[in-house]
Amino acid sequence: MKIVFLGCTNFSKRVFDSILEIESIEISAIFTIPEEFTISYSDKPIRNTNYFDFSAIAIQLQIPLFHVDSIDGKKITDYKDQIKKFNPDVILVMGWYYMVPKVIRDLAKYGAWGIHASLLPNYAGGAPLVWAIIEGQKKTGVTLFKLSNGVDDGDIIQQISFSINENDTIKEVYENATKISCEILIEVMKDESKIIFRPQDKSLIKVYPQRNPQDGKIDWNWDIERIKNFIRAQTKPYPGAWFEIEDKRITIWEADISENQKV
Numbered sequence: 001m002k003i004v005f006l007g008c009t010n011f012s013k014r015v016f017d018s019i020l021e022i023e024s025i026e027i028s029a030i031f032t033i034p035e036e037f038t039i040s041y042s043d044k045p046i047r048n049t050n051y052f053d054f055s056a057i058a059i060q061l062q063i064p065l066f067h068v069d070s071i072d073g074k075k076i077t078d079y080k081d082q083i084k085k086f087n088p089d090v091i092l093v094m095g096w097y098y099m100v101p102k103v104i105r106d107l108a109k110y111g112a113w114g115i116h117a118s119l120l121p122n123y124a125g126g127a128p129l130v131w132a133i134i135e136g137q138k139k140t141g142v143t144l145f146k147l148s149n150g151v152d153d154g155d156i157i158q159q160i161s162f163s164i165n166e167n168d169t170i171k172e173v174y175e176n177a178t179k180i181s182c183e184i185l186i187e188v189m190k191d192e193s194k195i196i197f198r199p200q201d202k203s204l205i206k207v208y209p210q211r212n213p214q215d216g217k218i219d220w221n222w223d224i225e226r227i228k229n230f231i232r233a234q235t236k237p238y239p240g241a242w243f244e245i246e247d248k249r250i251t252i253w254e255a256d257i258s259e260n261q262k263v
Contacts (some may be wrong), residue, residue, distance in 0.1 A: 001189060002026050004088040004108070006076075008033040009050040009095030011178055015115070016057070016094070018182035022189055028086040029064045030054050031076065037069065039097055042212070049237070050095070068098065076104055083107050090189075093147060094181075100147055110195055112147040115184070117177045119143060119159055121200050124152035126210030129173050132164065133233035136225060139163055142177050144184045146197055151207045155197035158184050167256075169232045213239040224257055231255040 005016060005027055019025050035051040038044075058065035068076050076098065083091070084107050091112035093100055105112040118128040119141040132140045141161035148154035160180045164173055188194045216234050218227060218241050231241040231252050240251040 001089045001192070002028050002087060004029050004031070004083055004086055004091045006031045006091065006093045006100070007054070007095040008048060008052065008097070010052045011050065011181075012095035013052045013054075013057075014178050015092070015182055015185060016054075018186055019092075019189060022186060025189060027061070027063055028088060029066060029082070030058050031066045031068055031079070033068050033097055037097065046212075048097075052095075077101060080104060080107070092185075102149060105147055110146075113157065114145060114147050114152075114154075115181045116143045116145060116152050117174075117181075119161055120145060120152055120156060121202070121205040123208055124205050125207035128208065129177060130170060130211060130233045130238070131208045133168070133170060133173060134226070134229050136229050137164055140173070140177070142181050142184060144181075144188060145200075150202070150205075153200055153202055153205055155199050157195060157197060158188055160184055167232070169235045170238055171236065216241045218243045218252070228255050228257055 001024055003019070003025055005012075007013070007016060007030070016027075020027070032054050033048070035053075036045050036047050039046060054065060057063075066079055066082070068074055068079075080103060083104060088108040090110045091100070091105065091108045093112050093114045096114075100112050116124070116128060117140070118124070118132065119139075120143040123131055123140070129140065139161055141159055143159045144157045145152070146154040146157065160183070162176050162180060216239060218230060220227070220243070222230070231254070234241045235253045240253055242249050242251045244250070
């Protein structure tokens with residue numbers, strides 16, 4: 001199976017390493033995004049805090065590397081002819097920040113695939129793990145799906161769920177999601193008979209917004225459970241939940257709930 005790989009994060013690297021173990025896989029090219037780039041939902045360039053540089057790997061494995069650089073105006077569609085020549089079976093989009101248009105998706109036999117860190121159609125959109133923790137969910141999962149024109153609304157290929165324990169932080173939940181993502185890809189890509197596309201019920205999709213550090217402000221009017229969840233959802237390696245005292249920002253990395261005791 002011939003793969004064109006799109007990725008620019010540490011998650012991308014974990015997935016990339018996992019599929020290298022599959023003998024039948026040939027990675028024809030890697031496309032990546034620079035550490036600092038522009039995107040539609042931000043007026044200023046943003047920095048990828050989870051960035052991974054694929055340059056050394058591409059040289060080591062002798063895989064062509066291409067950059068989609070929004071600051072320089074280089075789009076994925078500018079590489080249409082190169083991707084077509086690779087004749088991919090699948091375009092894997094793993095840790096990516098731009099929409100992949102239909103003209104590119106259609107170049108692959110099985111289209112372009114993504115992994116979303118939720119059980120779609122639940123928690124479509126941005127920061128699904130963070131939102132799930134904030135909202136006190138006890139279970140989430142990952143979904144391997146075929147990219148479409150909408151936000152995380154394409155056909156589902158495979159899903160696996162896992163528990164969110166009450167004291168899990170985003171670090172533990174993210175790690176679980178990453179491990180299961182690799183497992184799903186290995187399972188499906190080793191056996192093409194498992195490539196079965198199941199349409200989503202789009203009436204059930206609710207798209208959550210992306211988050212940025214300013215969204216981490218604590219509202220002390222929330223109930224105590226929500227405040228705890230809010231803190232553990234955004235602790236390290238994320239920027240953290242915070243509040244202000246006399247214009248000074250205070251970040252809280254850890255919190256727990258205890259009963260008031262009389263002294």
